[in-house]
Amino acid sequence: MELQLSPVLTFAVYFSFFSLTISLFMGLYRLLIGPTLPDRIVVMDLVASLSIGLIVLYIIATGQTVFLNVAVAIALLVFMGNVAFAKYLIRRIKK
Template sequence: MLGLAVDAVFAMICLALGLAFYRLAQGPRLPSRVVALELITSLVIGTVAVYAIKSGVEEFLDVAIVTGLLGFMATVGFARYIEKGGPRND
């Protein structure tokens, strides 16, 4: 039952990643793309967690920690960039 659930969740995350990539490509402006990137970070954390269960290797959780940290830093950096400067033709 757990194996089936893992596969089902993988399928869900794949679909979600596709939708998030659509929003990333579509825009319409930079903040929306950043939101899509943030969602992709969450989805990657979810993928890593599910893969840790599938493979039985608990060390994968460290990857999730690093991904979470990086995602937050990137989002805050982007927000700073949008607020404070840069050319306005996103």
């Protein structure tokens, strides 16, 4: 991918893509081995932050600022997901 940016920013974008990808794989590892359900829910929170970061990088790389809407939607949805999971955990133990 050829970026139309200054060299500093190009380096920053590539570096951030690299480290975010590594972080995603680390989250995936915890998601696979996580002993209990809360461990996996916590990973969902991490992946939400990571995908906000990836969207930001994509915006900078392509110049399409429309994708910030996606970040808004993700930030809204993940909170709902967390609350729903917490309620589900408690309800499951009650039964």
